Amino acid sequence: MILITGGAGYIGSHVNKLLNNSGYETIVLDNLSKGHKSAVKWGELVNADLSDRDKVREIFQDNDIEAVMHFAAFSSVAESVEEPEKYFKNNYENTLNLLRIMKEFRVRKFIFSSTAALYGIPRSIPINEDSELKPINPYGESKLMVENLLKDESDFGGLKYVSLRYFNAAGADLDCEIGEDHNPESHLIPLVLDAAIGRRDSISIFGDDYSTPDGTCIRDYIHVNDLADAHLKALQYLEEPFNDSNIFNLGNGNGFSVREVVDTCKKVTGIDFDVKIEGRRPGDPDILIADSKKAEEILGWKPKITELEDIVESAWNWHKKIHV
Numbered sequence: 001m002i003l004i005t006g007g008a009g010y011i012g013s014h015v016n017k018l019l020n021n022s023g024y025e026t027i028v029l030d031n032l033s034k035g036h037k038s039a040v041k042w043g044e045l046v047n048a049d050l051s052d053r054d055k056v057r058e059i060f061q062d063n064d065i066e067a068v069m070h071f072a073a074f075s076s077v078a079e080s081v082e083e084p085e086k087y088f089k090n091n092y093e094n095t096l097n098l099l100r101i102m103k104e105f106r107v108r109k110f111i112f113s114s115t116a117a118l119y120g121i122p123r124s125i126p127i128n129e130d131s132e133l134k135p136i137n138p139y140g141e142s143k144l145m146v147e148n149l150l151k152d153e154s155d156f157g158g159l160k161y162v163s164l165r166y167f168n169a170a171g172a173d174l175d176c177e178i179g180e181d182h183n184p185e186s187h188l189i190p191l192v193l194d195a196a197i198g199r200r201d202s203i204s205i206f207g208d209d210y211s212t213p214d215g216t217c218i219r220d221y222i223h224v225n226d227l228a229d230a231h232l233k234a235l236q237y238l239e240e241p242f243n244d245s246n247i248f249n250l251g252n253g254n255g256f257s258v259r260e261v262v263d264t265c266k267k268v269t270g271i272d273f274d275v276k277i278e279g280r281r282p283g284d285p286d287i288l289i290a291d292s293k294k295a296e297e298i299l300g301w302k303p304k305i306t307e308l309e310d311i312v313e314s315a316w317n318w319h320k321k322i323h324v
């Protein structure tokens, strides 16, 4: 049995589907503060918060858990700047609770949702796992604290972990059973699709004076199914007794500018909408592109849905399903 915390959320629900389709049994722990009950179509859902240690212990008591995949976390950079304490509590302290309970029950395999936000403003592109870790917001800081803890637990406490540093997760399940549905939404692609579908009047581009060819920020958009596949491979990696704890970047290695994303959304949807240029959003680096060679070499992982048009098309199919 694999325990998936945050399995009712965007990335966790795609991993839950893939694991079930690959022959694993799963149990999802989610407090449904951000996730959706309807996204848990596979395995069992336990509505619980990681701060409730007794309830979490019960899950370990009642199930033969062999590994934990930990998605439950707050993930809005902007909110983390306004309420840092909330991020340290949920993202760090609750992970500490989970790891303590895992230790009590001798569950040693752990897969962690980490982030490109650990790198802050990178010195060089593409970014590999050895790049300096210098988060520039409490969200990234809270995830780095967990990574530091994991390293110590692995070096001295018998834990075996894989930390997966996601770049910009995007797209949706190709069968349209699950997809991205944040409330409020802050991510570029769903916001642009909101403009296309008429849920907003326009889309704002935050800054067109960056050091990039068209002046808008460049990001590495990685399809959520490719992320899910990396989790499956990370689990298989941890199942091999001689493999050590490890850290991998997950990106598709191609950078797309905000303008390119907006234009691709117009092309895929066939709908024109207003685009406004606004000032920069604080804390946005010019360019984030992953070097994911390590995941390719060690996990045998390679992203399959790498064309921006295909990523946007899957997001659009989902968007139409939930908003029309």
Ligand code: UFG
Pocket (backbone or CB within 6 Å): 075, 076, 077, 115, 116, 117, 139, 167, 168, 169, 186, 187, 188, 189, 191, 203, 204, 205, 206, 207, 217, 218, 219, 258, 281, 284, 288
């Ligand atoms: N953007 C706009 N207009 C919008 C929304 C976003 O121009 O209405 C721009 C942003 O300024 C940025 C790009 O689109 O340049 C992508 O923004 P997102 O908010 O979609 O994603 P981020 O790159 O800010 O954040 C992602 C993850 C975070 C993670 C971060 C790492 O969502 O969890 O990458 O840098 F921390």
